[in-house]
Amino acid sequence: MQMLRSRTLAFALGLVAGAIPTGAKATFIDSNLAASATAHLNGGGCYPTPLVPGLLDMLTLIDPEWAAVDVDSHLPPLSDPVTIHGTVALAKVNEAGDFPGDHVTDDENTFITVDAADMGLVGTGNVHPMEGVEAGTLEVEWEIGKYPLFAWPGTGDRLTGVGRWIWDCGHPNPNPAGSCSTTISQPCAIDSDCASPTCETCVGGETCVGVTWNYHSEMHPPQALAVTRTGGYSYSKLNRRAGRLSTRTDVWISPDGGGAGDQCFLTHRPNPVALLRLECFPLSQPLANVNASDFAFDITLPPKPAGQTRPPRVQVFDQTPAGLPKPAVTTTWIPGVVDTIHAVVNMTTPVDGTLPSMVGKTIIARWINDPTPITPLRVRVTGIEILNPLKAVTPALPARQRCSVTTSQDCSVTPCPVGETCLTLGGPTPGWQVWFEVNGHWQQLPGLSRVQTPGTIPQNLIYTVGIPAGGTLHLHASGKSLACLEAQLYGQSIARDLTLYGLTDGATCLTDASKDIGRFDISLSGPDFGSGGSSMAYVTPSVGGDGGTCSITTTQLCVTDADCPGGPSDTCVVTGGSYKLHYTISKP
Template sequence: MRASVVLALASLLCAAHRSARAAYIDSNLAVSPETQQNGGGCYPQSLRGPITEMLNLINPEWAAIDVDSHLPPESEPVTLHGTVALAKINEGGDFPADHVSDDQNTLIDVDSADMALVATGNVGPHGEEAGTLEWELEIVKYPFFAWAGVGDRLTTVGRWIWDCGHPDPDPLGSCSISAQDCIVDSDCLPGETCVGTVFNYHSEIHPPQAVMVSRTGGGHAFAKRRRGGRRATRTDVWISPDGGGAGDRCVVTHHDNAFDQTTIDCFPLSEPLANVNASNVAFDIPLPPRPPGSLRPRVKVIDQTPAGLRRPRVTTTFVDGAPPVVHAVIDMTTPIAGMLPSRVGKTIFARWLNDTTPMARVRVTVTAIEILNPLKPVHPTAAARQRCSSTSTQDCSATPCPAGETCRTFGGPIAGWEIFLEANGHWQPLAALAGVTTPATIPQGLVFDAAVPVTGGTPHLHATGHSLDCRETMYGMSLNRDIQVFGGDVANCLEAESHDVGELDVTLPASGFPARRHPVSYVTQSIGGDGGQCSSTSSQLCLTNADCPSGETCTVTGGSYKLHYTIARRS
């Protein structure tokens, strides 16, 4: 066969392969009999069943999409590539009985070659908030240096799952004879089946076991402390077998009787499913635009591994393709001093040697946060109670806890906010917010250094956060222990989500940079979110109607805080 024919055939085969890969996976497969074999898949709540069927939604809350030759909940990790569309926390909080903390959520525009990992539910009427697929990892398991920002390139290896907690049937099905609405067969009369239900389960990477975030378009000093520098790509890497509840065998194992979820206790978590030593971690690092005459990039690797843990070797190779990239491999399979690496952090810088692109170095200094509405209900969801940290039934307000235990307060008024702020992908938490209960101005001292191209560069500030409520006190405890602690208040506390403090998203074009040595101060109020003023007693802040005098309603205005900051141009 002539070379031209071979090349044409190869091109057609590649195109066909890409087309096949681009097809979405059907969300209804999450509840198919084949998927549910051996306890796999999801188990939706019926339309007419008892309220206890809500336990189906966490039995399990996350199910492997493709177990291949394994038995559930085991599965092989997948690799996904994309561009970050949005990074945030879950403002309302997560279901605490299978989490150690709230999740950090990264929403990704998945590359076309990986679109087969995206489910029909991700892009349907109940689709993602942004992007085409969500990536989630508990905040306490994810160091800030590796959090992604909008526009960053992301490669991740992790557990490909159905989000079983959100079946979102739409449209509903109809019973085969009576034609009444249904979700599953049990909604119909004996002898009937439910036909036509369309489930909108999302596919996710949840949790990841490795994430590589490449920050392109800016300038970076080749140093561990973030500083602006010459135009370069900074790639931050985090590898860990500890994915929190979503990555623990005990948490994600299906039980034949969903009511078992009220009796099992998986905490402290001890059965991680991820094996980070099964293979090395390999990925490509994109480079900035190539200046004329540049032959090779300069590459530098800085270790970010937690103290005392093994630091594996990183090998980098320049691949002069279209486009040129730096191929990196982190050796996770070779023992170091007799032990394999586990939790690993790396930062890899790459830039062209003779890149003279003019860069503007800017410094953002956050000086204060002004809490306008603390978003705290007048009437707490659950009465305060004090219980020992392990002996859940012991009231330690009356009797001291056993040796080694502490006395914890659950329920009652819940103080505190959490706000996480990024400047061009550099994330930091705001300080001293744990005691927030009333309007106040709280000094801050966060500093962000960045460099952006003088032409077309844009510093970007983005915050995500919430005002804490009862649910936040329940993390890291099983549902069984929640019931012991809260008794009849358990449902009220589980339903008491944290409250949205509003969105803060600021982009400053290069033309708006302050002059050198002339910093400019700004005050920006969040937009949207919860809370407002009572309809007649406008001086009274509120979260819901229950916070207002009788006969009044809470007029929601949002904008619960203002951020005070300065921007200075340093070069």
């Protein structure tokens, strides 16, 4: 969910909460179906808002935030999972953060270019021209805390996913808007736009006609993903040093989809005001059933070497969390114009009497004695230099301390009752989060939780890869500077936020979204892939993003004009580029 909706919802909460007691076809699917009368049967579908939102309309957008595209014979929110295939166009975190009232953590967002055979899973809203760089893709979202890094994808990887096919109800995007049935000069989104007070000249009984909704279809959340990369891989789940030309497929299966996979959040309430009292945490109603069927997918092998008659070599490594059942994986070679491996993770058979639940696998497949040249490379991240920490001079909220249950009690003055903890609400929000990938191998930069001033934090992240001839070394980072929303609100309900923060402070924290630290995305080609033939050191700044310096007080870093001390004419000149990454590329 984009944080524009959180800001508007915060405004609505601040105004109203005081009254509240404590099988795919080959063409795109019509996004207008998301808000159709058929979709609304039994509480399904999305519920759009007027062009001029009222007090409760932003609550309507999350009632529910995600609706099944096709419930088939089920009652909403239940639906059968779908399978999707495609190529990764972009993988990243949500820089501004997600709506915290129905998330345990932020989402990892993967945008895929869907295969032609699965294009019927893509909504017409996904391909609308106003969607910019994301136009034409389908997004796969899974909460970061539920999705281990080894299985995160990178640009160009192949992805097979099984999961919940939904409309993103939080983004109706009426474009073009409709018109009122009689007063045709009056634009509208829903019927209430054609009545007073929005339209004083409209006559009674007018309806809104001709609106085009651009809801996005997504897989959100998945319950099983297989991500295939091509490069030089050794036969180890942990050591990624260059070996023979191979495909490496990382698999993650889990019923835990976070808030977007929990029935409590996905059930429509006839009155959205009920969301202000709803308590779904801790989550306890996951919808996904990973044991209903086995997880099957195909792995495309590298081109077969001339004269090769032997079958490919396939090795499976287990990545399942300790103590959980480790199901078997069967692999079958399918010869053809393009040779493939058909893999099946057995999720329907108990292991020592217990069905599998969370499962991780790594599958490496290659041709024996493949002579294709591979260039081994090592990328080492040695430091991150924070140029602008992107922290407001004055925090969004002043710091105050309150007891965890007796929330009216100031525990900086009086100790909390026995069994309660003293919480710090508001105040400065130190910390960055940065994830860095090399050809789909992701790691999170450690030691950034206290970032609030410029400085360099040493790092020692090592990536070993093998690049085939004609391949590319891809370096990519995704991250953010934390603000009140992500630092303090995730994993707790709107009701809890109102109890802790009250109306005004709760709305202020909700609108204080994390800041964009800028883009870092570099591709290097052969023959040396940036190594200079041996080893090269780099210091590369991020590009774009938030922050800059004040126009008059030019030594003052800023995020907004409010950070500049020189009066109304002293404004924040946004330059972006808030950090530099220090790294080396070498040939071992």
